[in-house]
Amino acid sequence: MKNGRIITIDNLVKSFPIGGGEFTALNGISLQFDKGEFSGIVGPSGSGKTTLLNILGSLDTPTKGQTNVLGTASTRMSPKVAATLRKKHIGFIFQTYNLMPVYTVFENVEFPLLLLKIPSAERKKAVLEALEWVGLSDKIKSKPPQLSGGESQRVAIARAMVKKPDLVLADEPTANLDAENSHHILKTMEKLNYELRTTFVFATHDDKVIGYLRRIISLEDGKVVSDAYVKK
Amino acid sequence: MLRFYIKGLFRDRSRSLMPILVVAIGVTLVVLMQCWVTGILGDMIVFNARFATGHVKVMSRAYNENIDQQPNDLALMGTEQILLDLENEFPGLEWAERIQFGGLVDAPDENGETRTQGPGGGMAIDLLSPSSKEVDRLNLEKSLVRGRLPQVPEEILLSDEFATKLEVEPGEAVTLITTTMYGAMSITNFTVSGTIKFGAAALDRGGMVADISSIRMVLDMQDATGEILGYLPSGDYDDLQAAAMSAAFNDRHSDPEDEFSPVMLSLREQGTMTMMLDIMDYFKGLIIGIFMIAMSIVLWNSGLLGGLRRYGEMGLRIAIGEEKKHIYRSLIVESVFIGIAGSVVGTAFGLFFAALLTKGIDIGGMMQGSNMMMQAVMKASITPDAYYIGFIPGIFATALGTALAGIGIFKRKTAQLFKELQA
Ligand SMILES: Nc1ncnc2c1ncn2[C@@H]1O[C@H](COP(=O)(O)OP(=O)(O)OP(=O)(O)O)[C@@H](O)[C@H]1O
Ligand SMILES: [Mg+2]
Numbered sequence: 001m002k003n004g005r006i007i008t009i010d011n012l013v014k015s016f017p018i019g020g021g022e023f024t025a026l027n028g029i030s031l032q033f034d035k036g037e038f039s040g041i042v043g044p045s046g047s048g049k050t051t052l053l054n055i056l057g058s059l060d061t062p063t064k065g066q067t068n069v070l071g072t073a074s075t076r077m078s079p080k081v082a083a084t085l086r087k088k089h090i091g092f093i094f095q096t097y098n099l100m101p102v103y104t105v106f107e108n109v110e111f112p113l114l115l116l117k118i119p120s121a122e123r124k125k126a127v128l129e130a131l132e133w134v135g136l137s138d139k140i141k142s143k144p145p146q147l148s149g150g151e152s153q154r155v156a157i158a159r160a161m162v163k164k165p166d167l168v169l170a171d172e173p174t175a176n177l178d179a180e181n182s183h184h185i186l187k188t189m190e191k192l193n194y195e196l197r198t199t200f201v202f203a204t205h206d207d208k209v210i211g212y213l214r215r216i217i218s219l220e221d222g223k224v225v226s227d228a229y230v231k232k
Numbered sequence: 233m234l235r236f237y238i239k240g241l242f243r244d245r246s247r248s249l250m251p252i253l254v255v256a257i258g259v260t261l262v263v264l265m266q267c268w269v270t271g272i273l274g275d276m277i278v279f280n281a282r283f284a285t286g287h288v289k290v291m292s293r294a295y296n297e298n299i300d301q302q303p304n305d306l307a308l309m310g311t312e313q314i315l316l317d318l319e320n321e322f323p324g325l326e327w328a329e330r331i332q333f334g335g336l337v338d339a340p341d342e343n344g345e346t347r348t349q350g351p352g353g354g355m356a357i358d359l360l361s362p363s364s365k366e367v368d369r370l371n372l373e374k375s376l377v378r379g380r381l382p383q384v385p386e387e388i389l390l391s392d393e394f395a396t397k398l399e400v401e402p403g404e405a406v407t408l409i410t411t412t413m414y415g416a417m418s419i420t421n422f423t424v425s426g427t428i429k430f431g432a433a434a435l436d437r438g439g440m441v442a443d444i445s446s447i448r449m450v451l452d453m454q455d456a457t458g459e460i461l462g463y464l465p466s467g468d469y470d471d472l473q474a475a476a477m478s479a480a481f482n483d484r485h486s487d488p489e490d491e492f493s494p495v496m497l498s499l500r501e502q503g504t505m506t507m508m509l510d511i512m513d514y515f516k517g518l519i520i521g522i523f524m525i526a527m528s529i530v531l532w533n534s535g536l537l538g539g540l541r542r543y544g545e546m547g548l549r550i551a552i553g554e555e556k557k558h559i560y561r562s563l564i565v566e567s568v569f570i571g572i573a574g575s576v577v578g579t580a581f582g583l584f585f586a587a588l589l590t591k592g593i594d595i596g597g598m599m600q601g602s603n604m605m606m607q608a609v610m611k612a613s614i615t616p617d618a619y620y621i622g623f624i625p626g627i628f629a630t631a632l633g634t635a636l637a638g639i640g641i642f643k644r645k646t647a648q649l650f651k652e653l654q655a
Contacts, residue, residue, distance in 0.1 A: 059551065080555060087553025098548045102243040107236070112552050114233050159552075 006070055006166060006199055007033035007056060013064035014051055014222075025051045027222040028065070033201065035166070038193045040202035042210060043219035049203035050171055052219070056201065057090055057169050058082035070166055087115055091160030091198075095172035097152040099144040099159075105131065106140040109158045116163060130162040131155075134188050150181030157185060161192055171203045182208045234565065241566050247538055248570060251531055255574025255630055256581065258527040259622035263582025264612070265519045266621050268589065271613030273512045277469050277499065282369050283355075283435065285499045286328070286461025287474050290314065290481070294491040295458060299503065302332045302353070304413050307456045308494055314460065317485070322477060324465040328366055329457040331356040331447050335410030337390075337440070339398045348398045352390075352408075354440030356447035360385065369463075372428065372441070378402050379426025385446035388422035391439035395427045402426050408440075412452035420450045462496075474498035524625035524632075531633025535567075539637050560638050567634035568627055575626030582622060586612040 014026040025048045033039060041049045054060040056069055058077055067074040070089050072081060086092075091112075099108050109130055113123045131137050134154035144152060153173060160168050170189070174182040190212055193200050202209055210216060218226040242248050281287055291299070294306040308314065311329060318327055334353045341347040358364040359372075359382055367373065372381055377392040379402025388408075390400065400406055402424050412418050422442065430436055448454060462477075464470060481496040499505055539546075549559055589612035 057551070083550075083553050083555040085553075086551065090553070092551045098544055100240065100545055100548070102240045103236075107239075111236070114236055115552060115554055117233075 004035045005032055006035050007031070007201075008068040009056075009065070010067070011065040012052075012055065012062050012067060014048075014055060014060070015063045025222050026055075029222075029224055031217065031224065031227070033199060035199055036193070036197045037215055038190065038200045038213060039215035039217065040204055040209060040213040041217045041219055042203075042205055043225075044205065047219040048222040049219055053169050053171050053201065053203045056167075057092060058085050087112070088163070089166045091163065091165040091168040093153070093156050093160050093168065093170040093173045095175040097144075097149075097156040097176075099147075099152055099155055101144045103143070104140065105136060105142050105144070105147070105155050108144070108155055109162050112159060112163050126162050127158075130158040133161065133192060134158045134185075148181075149176050150178075150184060153177060153181070153185055154188065157188060157192075161196075161198070164196055165198065167199045167201070169201050169203075172206070173202070174204070174206050174209055179208060182206070186212045234562075237562050237566055238569055241569060246541075247566075248573070250534055251538075251567075251570045251630060251633075252574040252577065254527060254530050254534065255571055255626045256578040258523045258629065259575045259578025259626045260581040260585065262520060262523050262625055263579050263618055263622045264585050264589075266516065267582070267586035267612040267614050267618050269512055269516055269519070270615050270617065271586075271590070271611045273509070274613045274615075275611055276508065277505075279432065280505060281463070281469055281499055282371075283430075283432070285497075285502045285505055286459075287464045287469050288462040288478055288481075288496050288498050289502060290318070290460040290462070290494050290496045291458070292492050293486065293488070293495045296495055296497065297491075302334055302458070304331065304333065304451055304453065304458055305415065306492070307331070307413060307453060307458050308460070309456050309492065311457045311460065312455055314485075314494055318460070318462065318481075321481070321484075322462070326365060326463040326465075328358065328364075328369070328461045328463070329444060329459070330461060331444060331451065331453065331458040333410060333447055333451060335408050337394070337398065338407040338409060339400045340405065340407065348400075350394065350398055350438065352394055352438040352440050354388075354442055354447075356442050356444040358445075359441070359443040360445065370430075370441070375428040375430050377427045377429050379424070382425045382443055385443045386422060387425035387443075389426055389428050389441040390424055391436045392427040392429045393436050394438050394440070395424065400424055408450065410450065412450070413456065414452055416452070418450050418452070420446075422446075469499055471498065471500050475500070520621070520625050524629050527625060527629035528632045528636070531567075531630055532636040533633075535634045535637030536640055539640065556642055560642060563634050563638050564631055567630040571627035571630035572623070574630065575623040578626060579619065579622045583614060583618060586614050586618065590614065 009029055009031040012026055012029040013024065015022040015024040029052065041052060043049055051060070055062055055067060058069065061077060062074050070085065072085050100111070103111070106127055109127045110123055113126060118126070128137065131140060134157050136151060136154055136158065139147065139151065144155070147155065153176070173185065177185065186209060189200060192198055202213065204210065213230060214232065215229050217224060290308065292306055292308045295303055295308065298306060315327055315329070318325070332353070332355060334351070337350055337352045338346050339348045357366040357370070359367060367381065372389070382388060388406070390398070390406070398406070405421055405423055408420050408422060410418050428441065430439070464473060475498045478496040478498045478501065485493065486495045487493040500509055546559060550556065591611070
């Protein structure tokens with residue numbers, strides 16, 4: 001493994017059983033990601049972006065081929081190992097923010113740290129810091145139904161970032177946001193990528209997102225059709 | 233972590249209020265039933281102990297075997313000695329001799345001719361000795377409808393219903409026609425001193441109460457008695473103590489080879505009471521079981537619905553790195569809290585309603601024609617059991633309902649749950 005390489009995908013195939021036969025959503029993908037990348041998988045709807053992200057996030061397993069995410073090979077990925085990997089090292093951001101509506105902003109962001117059994121004082125410090133990153137220090141007591149879409153997505157970013165994960169997987173994070181809010185959260189993530197050296201992998205077909213990416217991987221019908229670094 | 237879940241649980245009304253309500257209703261009913269059954273059972277024990285079985289009862293073996301026929305020809309002989317033995321061996325207990333008798337009661341007109349007539353069953357008790365507690369035990373003063381209690385052996389009490397049927401008034405004479413212990417015909421005149429109503433159909437229909445000294449003469453039963461009833465010093469029936477006593481007594485005095493030897497039976501060991509107590513125990517178990525199953529099914533379904541609503545949350549928690557097992561366990565823990573909360577509320581309501589029902593409901597109308605020794609007023613009774621019994625089905629049903637619903641939720645693949653999260 002090359003120094004700083006955190007994801008290796010080797011000839012990955014993913015098929016789903018449908019009816020009697022099967023549907024191949026990913027068909028022979030090979031990719032590598034290094035630490036600190038700010039990259040995105042782009043492509044038309046149904047091209048397999050979410051499927052790929054789910055496998056990287058150990059929420060799903062390859063049909064053929066192998067992955068190695070943060071030193072853990074897909075071949076030895078038990079549910080327990082997968083849960084631990086996600087808990088400690090991976091943050092997720094979703095198109096629909098998926099905040100827990102009965103909990104306050106503070107509590108939503110605190111949740112991953114509770115799972116990690118971080119002591120209360122440390123937890124509080126980390127949550128407040130994460131909310132400061134996304135500019136929501138004044139909303140800690142609000143509940144999700146009281147927030148705007150942009151604010152909600154920023155809470156979700158804080159929740160993904162609060163444990164300072166090595167890898168953040170963001171699936172269409174701007175799909176429900178207007179242009180202004182999209183730019184705001186993208187700048188936030190760019191800043192965190194820079195400050196914490198967190199690796200970001202997006203799945204998107206939003207041009208606003210694509211404009212921020214430093215590496216663009218195009219997917220079509222489950223195959224990589226191009227993979228290019230963007231000069232800035 | 234636990235606090236975090238519980239906080240969420242109680243903030244989410246739809247997740248807590250509805251199941252708590254279901255549990256509370258079920259538990260209320262269980263507690264109420266429990267108090268009700270215990271009340272009826274307790275009254276029945278008290279009533280039967282006083283009127284029929286004692287806490288323990290001594291009879292001849294043969295009398296016991298034919299007890300339905302009031303077989304005074306098989307009565308216990310040498311009762312004075314037996315009473316002395318009982319007082320020595322079981323100090324502190326109260327003993328009361330009784331004779332059950334039956335016969336034709338004849339009300340004559342002024343010429344001494346039969347005016348009305350009817351079959352009656354009576355109980356001879358110690359009405360007249362100053363030390364006797366039988367008048368209190370049978371609550372005779374309060375049961376008087378007309379007239380007064382007997383003051384001499386020649387006076388008799390008739391049940392009010394019987395007296396009305398015979399058209400006799402207190403102060404008038406009646407003739408008891410019966411047979412002695414040895415089978416001879418016996419005709420004796422009594423004066424009706426008063427009429428009584430016990431509130432138990434079996435006693436009120438054709439009942440008489442007379443003093444045991446005169447009935448001994450009537451039935452030729454000197455130094456003999458049908459039954460000797462024993463009452464524990466505390467006044468309350470204690471099954472273990474009574475059973476131990478009867479075992480000890482029978483060991484010393486009872487001879488299976490000799491059908492006229494005495495035998496002591498505890499209340500539970502006597503005929504119908506055995507069955508009654510067993511039925512009641514069984515009934516209690518059944519009530520709890522039925523409610524447990526019914527509540528589990530309702531909670532299972534509401535758990536499934538709630539679970540559907542929570543797919544998003546589950547998917548998210550999985551994505552954040554919580555193990556399925558852990559989520560499943562947290563759902564069960566949540567449900568236990570729901571169960572406890574519902575049980576507390578339900579128990580409070582159950583006890584409240586039970587307390588209202590301790591005054592009782594009159595079922596005299598329903599009891600007409602019944603042979604059961606049961607009072608016409610049914611009361612609930614609150615015993616320590618009532619404070620915790622509802623928690624058993626309450627907690628068990630929520631945990632079971634959630635466990636079943638949880639299996640349904642988690643049978644789906646992680647990726648599937650996750651998909652629904654993105655929908
Ligand atoms: N569990 C599944 N069972 C069957 N087919 C599936 C399943 N998951 C995904 N697919 C199929 O795989 C293909 C890729 O799906 P995926 O969700 O990865 O697309 P996507 O690129 O994320 O699209 P979009 O931009 O619309 O989100 C689609 O054709 C989809 O129907
Ligand atoms: Mg997608």
